[in-house]
Amino acid sequence: MIISIASGKGGTGKTTIATSLALSLKDVQFIDSDVEEPNAHIFIKPIIESVEEVNVLIPEVDYQSCDFCGECANFCQFNAIAVFKEQVLIFSELCHNCGGCEIVCPNDAISEYEKSIGKIERGKADEIEFLHGVLDIAQLSAVPVIKRLKNYIQEDKTVIIDSPPGTSCTMIESIEGSDYCILVTEPTPFGLNDLNLAVSVLKKMNIKHGVVINQSDLGDKRVGEYCRDNRIDILMEIPFMREIAEAYSRGESLISVMPEYEARFRKMYKVIEDKTKVHG
C-alpha cells in the first residue's frame, strides 16, 4: 500500500506525520519526495548506502548538419531553443526533455545528452528503507527527480511518501498512484484555505484521503466543520505542545518524545488500511 502525506500549506507538519508513521510501523519504505527542501532524513537518520545522479536529456546541435532552418525553435513549446543566422542557443533550464526538437529536425542535426539536475540517496535506518531526492540549486523543475524516486517503489511493502507542499506539479507527481493520502493541516484560515485546495486536487485525481489536524487547539473550529460537512475523515488531532515543537527543532521525532503516539500512529494505519479495502 502506498500512503502519501501532503498539504496545501507548507509547515503544517507533513514530515512530522510521515516520519512518525514510518518509525511506528518500522518495516516500511520511506520516500521523501520534497526534493527542493528534503527534511525527513533529519528525523529518520538513515545511513546512506548509495548515491546516484538524476539526469535529463537535453538537446545539442551538430553544426555540421544544421542549416539554421529554425524548425526546432518553432516547435518548442517552452522557448528553450532560439535559432540565429549562425548559431543555435539552447536554454537547458527551460527544456522539458520531450525530445520534440530531435524529431522535427529535417537534417538530423539534433541529438541529446544527459545532464544532471540532482541526485537520489538511498539508505537504511533499522528496518526502514529510506530514499530521498535532492534537486540541484537553480534547477527549475523537480518533477524528473520525483519521477525517478518513484521508480524505486516496492509495491509489496508499505510505502510512505512525504510530498512537497502546494497543489502544483511536484505535489501531483508525488501523490499520483497513492492508495491513500493523508492531508496535514492546522486549524487556521490559511490551513483551511489550502486544505480545500488540496482536497480539490485529490478529488480530481480520485485518491482517497483523510486529514490530520496539527496544533489542533491553536485555532478555531472551521477546519473540523469543513471536514464534517465534506465527509472527510479526521484521522488524528495533535494539540500544540511546546515540548513537541522543541523536539522537532532538535531533529527528534514526535514518537521519541511522546512514545504513546506510536500506538496512535499504528491505529491510524489500521484505519487507513480498512478505508482502502472497502471499495477494493
Add this chain to the structure above:
Amino acid sequence: MKELVIISGKGGTGKTTLTASFAALAENKIICDCDVDAANLFLLLDPKVKKEEEIFTQKIAYIDEDKCTKCGICEENCRFNAISNFKVEEIKCEGCGVCEFVCPEEAILLKDVATGRIITADTRYGPFFYGILYAGAGTTGKLVTEIRRKAFNLSAEENNDLIIIDGSPGIGCPVIASITGSDVALIVTEPTLSGEHDLGRIAKLTKHFNVKTFVCINKFDINPEVTERIENWCVNEDIIIAGKIPYDPIVTQAMLKAKPVVDFVDNKVTDEIKKIWEVLLNQEK
C-alpha cells in the same frame, strides 16, 4: 521602484504573516502574492476585487476519436506517459506537441487550457495582485511572472517606490520566477534543524541569482542554540540578520481575526517586525 520578495525555503515559517505586516507598514507600494498554489495573503488584506482574468499558460493535447486509427505512434513517442489507450491523461500531459507532430492522421491538436486566474484588487494598504492556480495545473512559474509583470506596469504608471512579493516555499520554478530580477530577498526561517537545512539551500539560490539577501529568524526562542548557529552562519555568509521574532500565540490570533499582526496588537513581536521593516527600508536608501 524596488522589488522585495519574501521567501523561506521551508514552508510555514511565517512568510505571509510578515508580508501582510510589511504591507501595513510600507508606504506607496504594490503588494503581490506569488505563492500561487497556496495563496493566503488575500485572507489578511480584505481585498476589493477590481478585475479577474483567466490565464492560459499551458497547452494540452486532445485526440479526435473520429480521426484516430489507434496506431499507437503518439503513445510510443510521449515521454511523459500521458497517453494510454488512445486517451490523453490531462494531468500528465506537458503540452509539448510531440504527439500532434507524429500523428499520421492529424487526429491530435494542442489546445490552450486555463491554468488559473490573476486578480487585481484594492486593499486599505494599496493595490494588490494575486494568482490562483487551478487544481492540478502546471506552469506556476508563468503565473508568477505574469503577476510580477502586472505589478511592474502599474508601478511605472503610478510611481510606486516598492513592490512587496509574498513568495512560495521551496527552491524550484515558482520561487525562481519570483526572485529573478528582484532587488532584495528576505528569507524567513525558524531555529529548527529543518529550517536551518532549508535556509542553506534557499540562500544559495538567492546568491546564484545575485539578489541581496536578508534573514529573519522567526520563533527564535524555540531553540536558542540553533538560532545562534544560524546567526553565526549568516555572519560567515555575509548575510544580514534583519531581526529575530519571539514565539507568541498572538500571531495565530491575529490570523484568526484576518488581520496583519501589526494592526492587531502592540507587543514584542510587532516591535521586532517594525524593526525588521526599518532595516529593510534603510538598506533601500
